[in-house]
Amino acid sequence: MATAPNDSKLQAHTYRRFKDGDHEWGSMHDKIFVQDTSHKCPTYIHKTPPCQGSCPSGEDIRGWLQIVRGIEKPPVGMSMQEYAFRRSTNANPFPSMMGRVCPAPCQDGCNRNDVDDFVGINSIEQYIGDSAIAGGFKFEAPEEMSGKKVAIIGGGPAGMAAAYQLRRMGHASTVFEQHPELGGMMRYGIPGYRVPRDKLAAEMQRIVDMGSIEIRCNTKIGTDVTVEQLEADYDAILWTVGCWNGRGLFVDKWAETPNCVSAVDFLEAFNKGTMKYTAPRVVCVGGGDTSIDVVSVSRRIGTLANYSENPEDSATSKLVHGDVADKVPATVTLTTLFPLEQMTAAEHEVQDALKEGVTILTEVMPKEIVFGADGRAIGLKVVECVMKGNMPEAKEGGKETIIEADLIVSAIGQFGKLDGLDDFNNGRNQINADSLYRVPGKAKHFAAGDIIRPHLLTTAIGQASIASETINQFLRSEELKKRPKVDKHHFDLMEKLHEAGLDPKSFEETKAEDLRGTSSADFAVHNYDDRSKNVIVPSSDLFLGHFAAVVRNKRTEDVPTAEEVLGHFAERMNPLAEADAVKEAGRCMSCGMCFECDNCVIYCPQDAVYRVPKKQATLGRYVATDYSRCIGCHICADVCPTGYIEMGLGE
Template sequence: RFEDAWRTFMKNNPLPATHGRICYHPCEGGCSRVHVDDGVSIHSIERFLGDMAIEQNWHMPAPKIETGKKVLVIGAGPSGLTAAYHLRLQGHTVEIREAAPIAGGMMQFGIPAYRLPREVLAAEIARIESMGISITLNHRVEDLMAEKQEGQFDAVYLAIGAHIGKQVDIPARDAGKVLDAVSFLRETGMGEKPVLGRRVAVYGGGNTAMDAARTVKRMGVDEAMIIYRRDRDHMPAHSFEADEAEAEGVNIHWLRTIQDIEGSDFNVEIMEIGDDGRPRPTGRYETLAVDSLILALGQDVERGMLDRVPGLEFDRWGSLTVDENMMTGCEGLFAGGDMVPSDRTATIAVGHGKKAARCMGEWLQGKAVREGAAARENVKHLVDYDGLHLWYRTQADRQHEDALSPEQRNDFREVVHGLTEAQVRFEASRCFSCGNCFECDGCFGACPEGAITKLGKGEGYQVNHDLCTGCLACYNQCPCHAIEMQAVQQEVSLPAMAVRMEVR
C-alpha cells in the first residue's frame, strides 16, 4: 500500500522526497530498534515513497471546502511552502511571494545538487502549486503592512529565511577573492561558476562549510581546504559531513583561526581547546597559501520589510520573537523558520510551517488557539524500549543505501542512491510498532476465556469485558505494548478490583 503510506507522510510533510535526502533524521536516534541493532532507516523509506509519488504522479486532492479566508506567505522556502500547503488543505486561499527567481529557498540555493537533485525539489513544489496555491517569483516585499492591506489578506506568515552571510573583520592587504558561503552556493546553484583560483579555503566548521568545500572540490580546483578554530569533537557540522568531505579530498585544518591575509599568504594561529570546550590561542602560527576565501560563519535574516510593522520584538541575536502559537507581537502576523529562535534546519522549518498553519487556521476561525492542548490531543500514547514486551530479539541488520565512491564524486551527480523496493519492505518490517497494534493475533490466541474477537484485517479487536478476568495473558505477550490494563471498580461481591483491557 505504497500510496497509502505516502499519503500518511503527506499529512505532516509535503516534501517527502526532498526531506528523505536532506534531513539529518534525528528521529532515527530515538528509534527503539537502536537498543537491539540499529534504528529503522526512516528517511530512506520516506525518500522511496516520495520518489514513487513523483514517478506515479500522485497528487493531493483539492480541499473539500473553501473558507473564503486569504493568507499571504512571504518566502517560498521549506517553512513557507509547508505553511501554504497545510493552510490550503484547510480550505484557505494562499498566495506566496518570493524574492528569488526560483522557489525553494535554502533548499534550492543552499543545498548542493549532489545532495538534492533540483528536479526532485521542483516536482514537489509543482505538486504544492497544483493544489491552487499561487507563487509569485521575483517579488520582493518592501512594505509588509501595505502589501497585506492591498491584497486584503486576513493573515500573514513570515518565512523569509536566512540568506545573508555573516562577515568577519580580518586584517588584509591585497587579499584575493573573498565570498560568503551563502552567495557562493547560490551562484553555483544557479549554474554560475565563479573564478576561484587553484587553492580555495572555506572558513568555518558547520554543515554549510562542508557543503561549500565539497562544491569547490567538484569545480576542479587543485586544493580545497577548511580552516576551523575548534577540533572535530567540537564542530557544529555533523560528523559524517566531515567524513565525506575528507573522503572527497578536502583538507581540514582543525584548531586554526585566520589572523591576517597578505596576498595569497594566510597567517593562521594554532588554537587549543580549553577545559570549558572553547578554543584559546597558543601564540604559535603557520602560513597557508590560498587564492580565494569563502566565509561560512553563519547567516542573518534581512529585516528591512519589518521596519514599519508595529509590535514586533527581536531577541539579542536578531531573531523575531513569537509566542507558543507562532504569532508575533503584531496581531495576525505569524512567523517561523530561520527568522525565529530555533535550530536552522529545513526540518525545523517544515515543523514551524505545519504548526503555524494549525494555529492560523484556528485564529482565522475566531477560535482561541490552544496549541499546547491541541498538540497533546494529537499525540498517541508513547512507548519507549523499556515499555515493550519483546519476547523475541530478531537480528535484522539495517539496510544501507548505495553511494558513489569518492573517486566518482567529481561532478554534481547525486552521491547517495535510494533503497530498492525489496530493501524498503525489509526496512519497514524492522519496525517494532511501538505502542501500536499490528494485528499479530497474539492476544487472540493467548486469551483463555475467549474474550477477544477479531474484527477483520485492519479493524483490530474487540474485548468482551464480561468474559475478561484480567489474567494478563494478553498483556504479557503483546510485543509492542499495544494493550493497557486498567483497574476498575466492580459492584459485584467477587473481587473488589478487576482489570479492564484496552487495545490501542
C-alpha cells in the same frame, strides 16, 4: 544493499525482561499481580513512538512505515505507494527532498537502536517521495474556499509548506519570493547532487497545482511591495523569509577583508549557476552540513591552472562565469571546533568529504587572518582549542597552524536580511514569534522557519504546519487552541474506522437501561485509550526480546574519490528498490501501536484476549479482551513487543 548490524549489539542480543533471581515483586503494590483476583486488566494504549517524537515536522512515521510494510492496508482502489504518500504528506509535502537531505533526528530517536541498528527512515521516505513523483500523485484540495487570502513572504520549505496546509484548510494564498524560482535554501543553499532539481521542481509544482496559490517571484517585500500594501490586501501575513546573511568569523578585520565571504553567499552563487570554479586554495570554518556543502562543492568545481581573478567576486555573484573545460583540483580545508565524531554534520557527509579529498582539521579555532602586502587574506591562523560550555577557548600552549588560503569561507551560522523591515527586526536580525507563531504586537502577522531561529529544514516545515493551524483559527475567528504536549501529526483511530466503514454508532442510538458491562456496546471504542498527545513510549516499555537482530537495508551512495571528484555532479544518494524499502520498513517495531503479532492472544492462559472479528477489525483494533475471563495475570502486557498493552483497567 544489506549491511551487517553492529557486532557488539549482536553479541549482546540476549534480552530478557526478567533476570535470574527476579522471583519476588519489588513492592506490596506489585504483589497483586501474583493473585488471581487482580483488579487490573489490559487496556490498549496508543502512544507516540520516539521516531515521531524526534521529528521536527511531526510526521506519522510509524504510520507510513506500517503502510509500506503491508500491515496497514490502503482503501480499496488505492496503491500502497499512494496511501503511504498521503499519510506522509499530512505533515510534510516534500518527502522526496527530505528523504534525501534531512539529517534524520528520527533515526537517532528510534527504539530499534537498543536492538541492533535504527530503521532507515529517510531512505523509505525517499522511496515514498520518488514513487509519488513517478506515479503523478496530486494533492487533494477542497473545492469550497473560505474567501480569505494569506500573504506568505518566502517561497522556501516553510513558506510552501504553509501554502499547502492553508490550501487544505480552504484558504487562498500569494507567495512572494525574492529569488527567480521557488525552493529557498533547498534550491539556493543545497547543491543539486544532494537535491535533484527535477524532483524539487515536481514537489513545488504539486503544491501550486492545488490551485488558489499565486506565486510572485523576483519580488522583495519592503522594496517592491510595502508592508502597508500587504496589510490592506490580505487577511493574514506569514513571514517565512529565511536567513540569507552569513555570520562572519570572530577575528579582527573579518568584515573588511575582501576575500573572506559567507557560506550563504558562496552556495547561493554556485546554486544560481554563476560560479563555475573557485580559488586554488579554499579554507572553510564550520563543522555542520553547510560547511560540508561548501568544501564538497569546492572540490567538485575545482579551479583554473592560470587562475587570476578575485575569488570573492564569483563567490558573491558579482562575477558571472562562463563554461570552462580545463579545470584542475582545488586544495580545500575544513576546520572545526569539535572532534570528528562530534561534528554537527551528518556522519556520512563527513566521511564523504574525506573520501572526496577534503582535509579536516579538528579541535581548532580561528585566531587571526594572515594578510599579504595588498591587505588581502593569504591564510588563516588556527590554534588548538577546548570547549568550555558552548564557547571555545584556546589551549594553553596549544599548537598554532597557518593554513594558506586564497578564499576563506565562514559557515558558523546565519541571520536574516530584514532591510526595509525594521519594525519586525528584534535586534538580532530575526523576527520574534510566540508559541503559536504569532508576531507579538503585530495583528495579522505570523512567522515561521529560520527567521525565528535558524535550524533544520524539517523544523521550518513543522513550524509552518502549526502556524497554518493558528492562522486558520484566526481567519475563522475561533478561539486559539492550546497545543498538545506531544505536538505531532498523530494516527487517528476514529479516522481509520471511518475509512473502513466502522464508525461507532451514536450513544443515544445504542443506549440501554443497564449500562454496566459496556464492552459489547458500539457507541465507543472498547478498552482503547489514545495517549499519543501526551506520551512518547521508551524502549523500556517494549518487549525487546521479541525482535531478532536484522541487517539494515542501506541505500548506496555515489561518492567520488579525490581523483574522481572534479566535475562529478551525479546524485549522491541512490534510492532503495521497492523490495528493499518494504524489507526495511519491516524492521520497524511499531512502538506504541499494535502490529498484529498475536503474542497476547497466544500466551493468554484464560483465552481472554481475542482477535476482533475481521469485519470489525482495522489497524489499532486487532485484539480485545473478554473481561469475564481475564484474571489480571499481566502476561499479555509482558509479551507485547510494542508497549501497546498496559495493565490499568479498574484503577
